[in-house]
Amino acid sequence: MVLRWLSDSLSQKQKTMNNTENEKVYRVVRKAIESFNEQLPADRKLVPLPDCKLVGSPNLDSADIVNLLVLVEQGVEDELGVRVSLFDGQTVEQGIENFVTVEALVKFLAGSLASDKSQ
Amino acid sequence: MSKKLTECLVIADFTVAGLAGLLENSVAAPDCRVKVAPFDQVAQVMLQADHECWSPQPEVVVVWTRPERVSPSFASLLAGESVSEQRILEEVDGFCDLLSRIQDQLSNCFVPAWVHTLPRRGLGLMDLKQGAGLTYLLGRMNLQLMQRFSSSRKFHILDTNRWLQDAGKWAYSPRSWYLAKTPFGNEVFTLAAKDIKAALRALGGITKKLAVLDLDGTLWGGILGDVGWENLVIGGHNAIGEAFADFQSELKSLRQRGILLALSSKNDEATALEAIARHPEMILTKEDFVSWRINWNDKAANIAEMVSQLNLGLDSVVFLDDNPAERSRVSEALPQVLVPELPDDKMLLATFLRKLDCFDPGFISDTDRARTELYQSEQERTALRGTAQSFDEWIQKLATHVIVEPLNELNWDRALQLLNKTNQMNLSTRRLTDSELRAWVVSVQNKFWTLRVTDRFGDAGLVGLMGLALDGDRGRIVDFILSCRVMGRRIEEAMLYQLLIEAKALGVKCLEANYIATKKNGPCLKFLEQAGGEREGSLFRWQTNQMTDPPQHVVIERVLE
Numbered sequence: 001m002v003l004r005w006l007s008d009s010l011s012q013k014q015k016t017m018n019n020t021e022n023e024k025v026y027r028v029v030r031k032a033i034e035s036f037n038e039q040l041p042a043d044r045k046l047v048p049l050p051d052c053k054l055v056g057s058p059n060l061d062s063a064d065i066v067n068l069l070v071l072v073e074q075g076v077e078d079e080l081g082v083r084v085s086l087f088d089g090q091t092v093e094q095g096i097e098n099f100v101t102v103e104a105l106v107k108f109l110a111g112s113l114a115s116d117k118s119q
Numbered sequence: 120m121s122k123k124l125t126e127c128l129v130i131a132d133f134t135v136a137g138l139a140g141l142l143e144n145s146v147a148a149p150d151c152r153v154k155v156a157p158f159d160q161v162a163q164v165m166l167q168a169d170h171e172c173w174s175p176q177p178e179v180v181v182v183w184t185r186p187e188r189v190s191p192s193f194a195s196l197l198a199g200e201s202v203s204e205q206r207i208l209e210e211v212d213g214f215c216d217l218l219s220r221i222q223d224q225l226s227n228c229f230v231p232a233w234v235h236t237l238p239r240r241g242l243g244l245m246d247l248k249q250g251a252g253l254t255y256l257l258g259r260m261n262l263q264l265m266q267r268f269s270s271s272r273k274f275h276i277l278d279t280n281r282w283l284q285d286a287g288k289w290a291y292s293p294r295s296w297y298l299a300k301t302p303f304g305n306e307v308f309t310l311a312a313k314d315i316k317a318a319l320r321a322l323g324g325i326t327k328k329l330a331v332l333d334l335d336g337t338l339w340g341g342i343l344g345d346v347g348w349e350n351l352v353i354g355g356h357n358a359i360g361e362a363f364a365d366f367q368s369e370l371k372s373l374r375q376r377g378i379l380l381a382l383s384s385k386n387d388e389a390t391a392l393e394a395i396a397r398h399p400e401m402i403l404t405k406e407d408f409v410s411w412r413i414n415w416n417d418k419a420a421n422i423a424e425m426v427s428q429l430n431l432g433l434d435s436v437v438f439l440d441d442n443p444a445e446r447s448r449v450s451e452a453l454p455q456v457l458v459p460e461l462p463d464d465k466m467l468l469a470t471f472l473r474k475l476d477c478f479d480p481g482f483i484s485d486t487d488r489a490r491t492e493l494y495q496s497e498q499e500r501t502a503l504r505g506t507a508q509s510f511d512e513w514i515q516k517l518a519t520h521v522i523v524e525p526l527n528e529l530n531w532d533r534a535l536q537l538l539n540k541t542n543q544m545n546l547s548t549r550r551l552t553d554s555e556l557r558a559w560v561v562s563v564q565n566k567f568w569t570l571r572v573t574d575r576f577g578d579a580g581l582v583g584l585m586g587l588a589l590d591g592d593r594g595r596i597v598d599f600i601l602s603c604r605v606m607g608r609r610i611e612e613a614m615l616y617q618l619l620i621e622a623k624a625l626g627v628k629c630l631e632a633n634y635i636a637t638k639k640n641g642p643c644l645k646f647l648e649q650a651g652g653e654r655e656g657s658l659f660r661w662q663t664n665q666m667t668d669p670p671q672h673v674v675i676e677r678v679l680e
Contacts, residue, residue: 035305036305038140038141038144038309039136039137039139039140039141039144039305039308040140040144041140041143041144042144062299063134063136063299063300063301064136066295066298066299066301067137067295067299067301067305070292070294070295070298071305073294074289074304078288087294087298
């Protein structure tokens with residue numbers, strides 16, 4: 001019974017930590033989008049909600065995606081103190097499923113950060 | 120009513136879409152519509168006058184290049200080869216010649232100075248040595264570029280290094296370069312956009328003319344009323360004191376290039392003026408200020424009063440006060456006044472002031488440098504008014520002398536400045552770039568004169584402009600402009616009289632002036648209404664065979680071509 005309580009407690013903490021990590025990453029991504037929006041005309045500005053389309057959006061060309069993702073990388077390093085690479089020697093197209101929406105990007109980043117921490 | 124958009128074209132050999140978006144989205148004046156030339160087609164676009172990029176014709180062009188793309192020899196140097204400095208400079212000259220080809224297609228061209236595309240250490244110790252150093256040669260390239268366009272009214276070199284410095288950690292973005300051919304971080308483009316807009320405002324004469332300053336906590340440390348002038352913190356062997364002294368020095372240098380300074384402080388006036396006069400470390404003196412309101416009244420009301428007295432607009436004023444409550448009050452009551460948030464840390468005050476772009480000049484004339492003295496002598500004239508029994512007597516005592524001269528190269532810069540920044544006594548408020556004015560005056564049907572004014576208190580400088588368009592026996596006054604500093608002293612009457620004389624000599628029978636109303640040129644309408652002509656709506660007419668007498672007590676001298 002004690003062991004089960006401990007196991008439940010750890011799971012809960014992990015979930016809380018994951019939610020907190022996700023929130024932190026989401027804040028960084030949102031800030032990067034807001035900064036990037038300063039370059040976009042009014043009719044192309046991104047709304048930084050989880051379902052906001054990124055890769056594949058008709059409002060963003062490949063240079064836009066690169067510049068946005070670089071801003072996210074810089075934000076993660078500045079705010080979370082971790083250096084990440086969203087390109088990792090690959091093109092955006094090769095990792096495309098990770099960047100289709102804001103939610104996908106946040107999940108990918110949070111997962112990367114979590115696996116970095118556990119190593 | 121839609122705002123006028125300034126058409127801009129950006130030509131670059133790297134990805135600059137970010138700059139275009141930032142220029143368009145920035146709320147700072149002027150509003151811009153930006154087109155980006157095809158990637159890395161710099162020479163092609165500049166050599167083809169009929170390239171689609173040139174339609175609609177841009178007013179402003181930004182040509183942003185990398186040094187190794189402009190100079191193949193510099194590219195060879197980066198690859199470790201030995202090249203001659205002379206060869207590199209010849210290639211820079213070639214680029215400058217290419218730029219000069221487009222001068223008729225634009226009003227202003229901004230060329231960011233060259234920087235390394237990606238950060239590099241270069242040759243370390245040897246990098247600033249002649250013959251081998253990369254940074255040395257980059258400096259020589261930029262010097263050549265700056266010297267070629269130093270006296271140009273159209274081509275302006277911008278300080279890219281300052282953007283990189285201010286952008287900090289992410290100034291360079293090697294990842295963006297390899298992935299998207301954007302060598303710089305977002306912040307560099309943000310700073311570039313800000314500077315380009317500031318430059319456009321400076322060239323358009325839309326800069327701040329007056330800084331209104333608080334005293335306690337702004338020009339010195341300590342509360343004067345509590346500690347006495349002897350214990351104020353200014354200068355000395357004290358970090359904060361030195362910071363305040365530096366801030367005052369920066370303000371003094373602004374004043375020396377034509378920015379007016381005034382005081383608005385909640386203090387006892389006599390005590391404050393004594394502190395200014397007697398504190399040995401004060402950099403600013405009473406003579407540096409054109410006006411002050413040192414009392415316990417509302418600062419917004421004080422500022423409005425001073426600005427009205429100085430015949431300026433509220434939109435030409437900056438208010439600097441360390442007190443957030445006072446700043447908030449003035450911001451709310453006088454939204455046209457710029458009220459920046461001063462840093463709480465006094466050691467950052469001078470740096471903060473140095474970084475403000477609202478005082479950027481398009482150029483600096485002798486009249487600008489003497490502006491404070493000009494306003495002070497204006498106050499002496501006003502004081503004389505108080506001693507005169509009548510307006511007529513005052514004018515007589517002033518002994519005003521008006522000198523009318525055709526527009527020429529010597530008075531060109533000041534005339535252009537006056538044309539573009541005068542609001543109140545301005546018939547049509549047309550704004551022209553240097554090339555637009557040149558195109559206008561070159562026509563034999565168009566005549567343009569300048570007006571200088573002196574009186575017993577000194578030389579007010581070039582303060583008036585008159586532009587006349589001829590159409591058979593009709594003459595249309597296009598420009599009737601007088602500096603607000605000298606309004607209301609019969610100089611307007613002298614201008615109209617002189618225009619009638621000139622028009623008659625040119626065969627004009629009927630002289631017309633069409634008043635175009637703006638928010639600020641009410642004084643011009645008021646003058647026209649009492650100037651004795653016929654009126655039909657906004658159109659005023661005078662017949663040159665019915666000359667009035669010249670204004671009394673004003674001597675008019677006409678300088679021939």
